[in-house]
Amino acid sequence: MSLVQGRTYLAIPGPSVTPEPVMRAMARAGANIYEGELIDLTNGLLPDLREVAQTKHHVAMYICNGHGAWEAALANTLSPGDLVLVPATGRFAHGWAEMAEALSIEIEVIDFGLRAPWDLDVIEERLRADTEGRIKAILAVHVDTSTSIRNDVPALRAVMNAAGHDALLMADCIASLGCDRFEMDAWGVDVLVAGSQKGLMVPPGMGFVWFNDKAKAHRPERVSSYWDWGPRHEPQWYYQYFGGTAPTHHLYGLRAALDLMMEEGMVHIWRRHEVLAQAIWAACDTWGQGGSFEMNVADPKHRSHAVTSLRLEAPYGTKLREWCERQAGVTLGIGLGMVEPDDPARHGFFRFGHMGHVNAHMVMGLLGSVEAGLTAIGVPFTPGGVAKAAEVLGSADLGVS
Numbered sequence: 001m002s003l004v005q006g007r008t009y010l011a012i013p014g015p016s017v018t019p020e021p022v023m024r025a026m027a028r029a030g031a032n033i034y035e036g037e038l039i040d041l042t043n044g045l046l047p048d049l050r051e052v053a054q055t056k057h058h059v060a061m062y063i064c065n066g067h068g069a070w071e072a073a074l075a076n077t078l079s080p081g082d083l084v085l086v087p088a089t090g091r092f093a094h095g096w097a098e099m100a101e102a103l104s105i106e107i108e109v110i111d112f113g114l115r116a117p118w119d120l121d122v123i124e125e126r127l128r129a130d131t132e133g134r135i136k137a138i139l140a141v142h143v144d145t146s147t148s149i150r151n152d153v154p155a156l157r158a159v160m161n162a163a164g165h166d167a168l169l170m171a172d173c174i175a176s177l178g179c180d181r182f183e184m185d186a187w188g189v190d191v192l193v194a195g196s197q198k199g200l201m202v203p204p205g206m207g208f209v210w211f212n213d214k215a216k217a218h219r220p221e222r223v224s225s226y227w228d229w230g231p232r233h234e235p236q237w238y239y240q241y242f243g244g245t246a247p248t249h250h251l252y253g254l255r256a257a258l259d260l261m262m263e264e265g266m267v268h269i270w271r272r273h274e275v276l277a278q279a280i281w282a283a284c285d286t287w288g289q290g291g292s293f294e295m296n297v298a299d300p301k302h303r304s305h306a307v308t309s310l311r312l313e314a315p316y317g318t319k320l321r322e323w324c325e326r327q328a329g330v331t332l333g334i335g336l337g338m339v340e341p342d343d344p345a346r347h348g349f350f351r352f353g354h355m356g357h358v359n360a361h362m363v364m365g366l367l368g369s370v371e372a373g374l375t376a377i378g379v380p381f382t383p384g385g386v387a388k389a390a391e392v393l394g395s396a397d398l399g400v401s
């Protein structure tokens with residue numbers, strides 16, 4: 001006997017929930033990749049992709065996941081022996097750095113731990129010490145999906161400017177684009193990477209790199225032809241967009257997702273994620289009074305609006321995930337990068353994904369299920385989180401300034 005029959009909610013931090021218009025758009029017969037509808041549809045994606053990233057500059061599309069977009073950003077701007085600075089606040093910064101290292105790029109990681117954002121004074125000091133300009137790029141993860149820390153990208157640009165440093169600012173927005181406010185041009189970001197399966201609401205399979213002319217001018221002597229963004233952003237032939245066969249069904253799905261986003265508008269999308277996140281935090285604050293339930297990031301200013309990393313005692317995190325999935329039809333994310341993979345303490349960590357196609361009733365369903373699950377697994381916590389979340393949603397100012 002289980003309570004699980006009914007519509008499920010994949011509340012993990014990617015892949016996110018696929019909207020029905022996106023699924024419907026993808027459920028179709030094969031498309032002609034030589035002429036007709038798909039060509040026009042693809043051309044029409046570019047202005048909307050620029051709007052999502054708040055940029056007037058270039059965008060290249062790839063058939064890949066976020067790791068592919070990482071590699072594309074590195075391959076088009078850096079050469080073996082170049083040095084990159086990587087301020088890390090979780091697993092994904094280390095992952096991008098390891099990929100750079102595997103491409104023979106020299107890496108310098110400044111690790112700020114798992115519970116606090118970048119310390120910009122430390123970064124500024126390092127940049128000022130680089131009098132020879134050895135650092136060619138900063139690999140900056142905006143929201144680290146493992147810890148749910150949100151870093152201050154415009155403030156990083158400000159310290160780069162203050163230090164008079166000319167490195168490229170490259171941002172990983174795989175978890176944040178289409179969720180947290182991000183303004184590529186206004187914030188002085190040179191390269192931005194994202195994947196299709198988080199805020200963009202399309203199944204995994206496409207990666208995107210936005211870049212400006214400064215980044216374009218960094219072109220190394222050799223770029224692998226698959227990752228080369230040159231032909232992809234100014235293609236002579238349709239297939240050059242993708243370095244081969246187009247991801248036909250993903251393109252239809254992406255069109256439907258961008259239609260939803262353009263209709264809602266970026267400012268409203270950001271505000272929706274903010275209000276929903278505040279409701280989640282209010283519930284978590286309540287549950288955490290006098291128990292072991294705790295959000296990983298203490299200061300709301302530094303929390304993502306798309307993912308929340310949580311801590312319980314082991315094994316209660318895993319028990320809670322199991323109860324929520326088996327009894328309530330809500331799948332929570334596993335903890336990632338908080339302890340070594342073979343450490344039994346990993347069973348304390350878990351995450352809520354609240355990115356993309358998520359609304360108030362889904363969040364209330366998530367929180368109600370979690371509160372029921374906390375009761376079911378018998379871990380000490382303070383009830384009443386769901387009521388607090390309802391209060392936040394009911395009293396939120398939904399006029400967007």
Ligand SMILES: *Cc1c(COP(=O)(O)O)cnc(C)c1O
Pocket residue numbers: 014065066067068092141143144145172173174175195204
């Ligand atoms: C999901 C994610 C990645 C990796 O993306 P994949 O599609 O799994 O390769 C990288 N960085 C961040 C911040 C992410 O959230």
